[in-house]
Amino acid sequence: MERGMRVGILYSGGKDSNITMYKVYLQGYEIACLITIIPASDESMLFHYPNAAYTSIQAECLQLPLISSTSDGEASLEELLIKARERFGIDGVVSGAIASRYQYERFTSIASRVGLKHIAPCYGEDQYMHMQELLANNFSVMITSVSAYGLDASMLGRVIDAKLLSRLRDLSIKYGFNLSFEGGEAETFVLDMPLFRKRISVDGYRVHWDGVRGHIEFMDLSIKDKLVTLSSR
Known part of the structure; x- marks a missing residue:
């Protein structure tokens, strides 16, 4: 670990990019910016789709600069990484890869091509832990989308708590899906976490369900004050 290294966070707005950011913060890295690729479709194997367009609201809560682009290609990510390196002086890029060797190796390769170190503090972790x-x-x-057998429309819009996590664990064992959702079984959106200076309130959303899979469409989001925040980043 290179304490004090300036890094950019590959940021989808979901749980993995946020817990990853929190981990590198605790490890002493300097978080310089957020980097978001908004996929042109939901078929991307590298980038998360459903609510990436709302990362600007999360960036406001984090009080961090955000650079973004709409694409499915690695070339667009390379361009963003170069822009982040030149604009913010980053030396590394942080991803939320957990179990996917494909994601880990692709991000490592892309980062290397533009002269950056790839950091993935969650890679290889036990999914339940x-x-x-x-x-x-x-x-x-x-939970903002579901697309795996065993996950139904009742999951959409729910905030994960201990009871729901236990249920998800049982379902993942029964139906064989990835508990951390890294295979796209479900997608998430973080409303609050320790590094947020403010929190997000979902004041309205619409459910889209085709009988097999579905997602929620945010209709109204607002930013609220927090009683307790971390005093410094």
Whole structure:
């Protein structure tokens, strides 16, 4: 670990990019910016789709600069990483890869091509422990899409708590899906976490369900004050 290294966070707005950011913060890295690729479709194997367009609201809560682009290609990510390196002086890029060797190796390769170090503090973690860590650190994580057998429309819009996590664990064992959702079984959106200076309130959303999979469409989001925040980043 290179304490004090300036890094950019590959940021989708979901639980993995947020817990990853929190981990590198605790490890002493200097978080310089957020980097978001908004996929052109939901078929991307590298980038998360459903609510990436709302990362600007999370960036406001984090009080961090955000650079973004709409694309599915690695070339666009390379361009963003170069821009982040030149604009913010980053030496490394942080991803939320957990169990996917494909994601880990692709991000490592892309970062290397533009002269950056790839950091993935969650890679190889036990998936259940990873999910428990979110709860232990007071992350507010909403499920925004589901697309795996065993997950139905009742999950959409729910904030993960201990009871729901236990249910998800049982379902993942029964139906064989990835508990941390890294295979796209579900997507999440973080409403609050320790590094947020303010929190996000979901004041309205619409459910889209086709009988097999679905997602929520945010209709009204607002930013609220927090009673307790970390005093410095």
